[in-house]
Amino acid sequence: MLTKRIIPCLDxxxxxxxxxxxxxxxxxxxxxxxxxxAYSEGGCDELVFYDIxxxxxxREIDIDMVREVAKAVHIPFAVGGxxxxxxxxxxxxxAGAEKVSVNSLAVQNPNIIAEGAKLFGSQCIVLGMDPVxxxxxxxxxxxxxxxxxxxRTRTGLDALQWAKRAEQSGAGExxxxxxxxxxxxxxxxxxxxxxxxxxxxxPVVASGGGGTxxxxxxxxxxxxxxxxxxxxMIHTKMFTIKQIKDKLIDAGIPIRRKW
Amino acid sequence: MITIIDYKAGNLTSVQLAFxxxxxxxxxxxxxxxxxQAEKIVFPGVGAAKSAMDNLKKLKIIDTIQKVIAxxxxxxxxxxxxxxxxxxxxxxxxxxxxxxxxxxxxxFKTSDKLCxxxxxxxxxxxxxxxxxxxxxxxxxxxxxxxxxxxxxxxKKEIIIGQTEYADAVFxxxxxxxxxxxxxxxxxxxxxxxxxxxxxxxxxDGIC
Numbered sequence: 001m002l003t004k005r006i007i008p009c010l011d012x013x014x015x016x017x018x019x020x021x022x023x024x025x026x027x028x029x030x031x032x033x034x035x036x037x038a039y040s041e042g043g044c045d046e047l048v049f050y051d052i053x054x055x056x057x058x059r060e061i062d063i064d065m066v067r068e069v070a071k072a073v074h075i076p077f078a079v080g081g082x083x084x085x086x087x088x089x090x091x092x093x094x095a096g097a098e099k100v101s102v103n104s105l106a107v108q109n110p111n112i113i114a115e116g117a118k119l120f121g122s123q124c125i126v127l128g129m130d131p132v133x134x135x136x137x138x139x140x141x142x143x144x145x146x147x148x149x150x151x152r153t154r155t156g157l158d159a160l161q162w163a164k165r166a167e168q169s170g171a172g173e174x175x176x177x178x179x180x181x182x183x184x185x186x187x188x189x190x191x192x193x194x195x196x197x198x199x200x201x202x203p204v205v206a207s208g209g210g211g212t213x214x215x216x217x218x219x220x221x222x223x224x225x226x227x228x229x230x231x232x233m234i235h236t237k238m239f240t241i242k243q244i245k246d247k248l249i250d251a252g253i254p255i256r257r258k259w
Numbered sequence: 260m261i262t263i264i265d266y267k268a269g270n271l272t273s274v275q276l277a278f279x280x281x282x283x284x285x286x287x288x289x290x291x292x293x294x295x296q297a298e299k300i301v302f303p304g305v306g307a308a309k310s311a312m313d314n315l316k317k318l319k320i321i322d323t324i325q326k327v328i329a330x331x332x333x334x335x336x337x338x339x340x341x342x343x344x345x346x347x348x349x350x351x352x353x354x355x356x357x358x359x360x361x362x363x364x365x366x367f368k369t370s371d372k373l374c375x376x377x378x379x380x381x382x383x384x385x386x387x388x389x390x391x392x393x394x395x396x397x398x399x400x401x402x403x404x405x406x407x408x409x410x411x412x413x414k415k416e417i418i419i420g421q422t423e424y425a426d427a428v429f430x431x432x433x434x435x436x437x438x439x440x441x442x443x444x445x446x447x448x449x450x451x452x453x454x455x456x457x458x459x460x461x462x463d464g465i466c
């Protein structure tokens with residue numbers, strides 16, 4: 001049986017993993033390659049790296065770091081955050097990433113998904129989206145609006161319509177990162193995750209808000225997610241991946257057991 | 260030395276890095292002469308069967324591949340590299356493939372809207388027949404899959420491992436003589452995937 005994936009998220013600035021709430025109060029957590037190896041050996045199913053920049057000033061993607069991770073870790077990993085164009089996608093994939101994730105870039109240039117899918121295959125193009133809850137209306141039938149640039153800018157796009165457009169363009173997977181839930185550890189955004197999971201034919205990854213094993217159980221059962229991204233709950237060492245997986249297995253969720 | 264055939268069917272970095280990690284020397288080539296001299300051959304690939312076949316034709320290495328397999332060189336097909344070994348694929352309205360293994364490649368079908376196609380993620384492999392490349396790998400181990408089409412061999416005796424997804428129980432690993440093939444990505448399947456690659460790197464091609 002296909003298992004539900006648990007995906008640690010590593011926010012990287014200048015070769016250091018950081019974690020903050022809503023992009024604020026960032027603290028250093030450690031070396032990205034060492035953490036990737038530790039989580040992979042600990043049983044995570046995939047990894048995602050966001051905003052890999054060589055330094056705080058330069059906004060170039062740290063390709064050397066991508067290659068270091070690819071040499072050390074032999075499970076799939078995605079890179080997102082700093083991708084600016086097709087050439088960045090190519091570099092990141094050739095360095096050994098399995099997937100690239102585009103978010104603001106896809107809103108500004110929707111063709112990037114189709115172009116990337118055509119050149120590299122849909123399986124490596126991930127649409128990341130940062131929806132915020134809004135009043136349901138004819139403009140926002142799902143009740144969620146897409147934001148970009150780290151939640152700072154509203155786009156006028158309805159979350160479900162945007163997800164469907166990305167699927168039609170050739171995205172292979174969608175990460176739904178709730179603005180309202182991000183960093184709160186109060187639980188995933190179940191309603192929207194489920195709405196998108198039931199209405200697109202590609203895998204949906206829930207992100208933002210995971211704080212307990214029950215949150216993960218809920219997002220897989222009620223939220224119908226194919227995978228979930230976690231950060232704080234393991235970065236703080238509150239849980240190991242093994243502990244989380246054992247709880248999910250007890251709850252009857254299909255989970256990878258051997259690694 | 261592991262020779263990886265580069266027929267422009269996707270990114271070879273992860274396959275190369277996985278073999279290097281377990282201490283193998285790797286050569287990547289699309290040249291018939293180098294393929295004919297290889298000690299062990301890996302035939303990877305992601306993407307579509309038709310473009311894979313078109314590229315093999317363009318590179319004029321179809322005969323070469325048939326020849327090295329007939330010569331007994333240990334050969335490992337991965338993902339599309341497994342699928343094109345069969346006679347045909349349903350992909351792109353029907354694609355004629357290499358015909359080295361009897362059978363065809365079919366598309367997953369499902370009426371369950373929550374069963375996503377492609378299958379993307381970790382699924383279990385039930386080992387139905389022992390094989391040198393699976394030495395030391397427990398039955399029901401999970402491997403990483405990304406695919407919309409699956410191999411359907413017409414001869415059951417070539418099936419090494421089986422996996423369930425959508426409407427199918429399919430051959431996720433198959434072997435015939437010096438030829439082994441897997442639908443999943445051992446290079447992305449963590450320690451267990453590396454074990455399979457290591458087994459292959461030590462395999463003399465005899466079952």
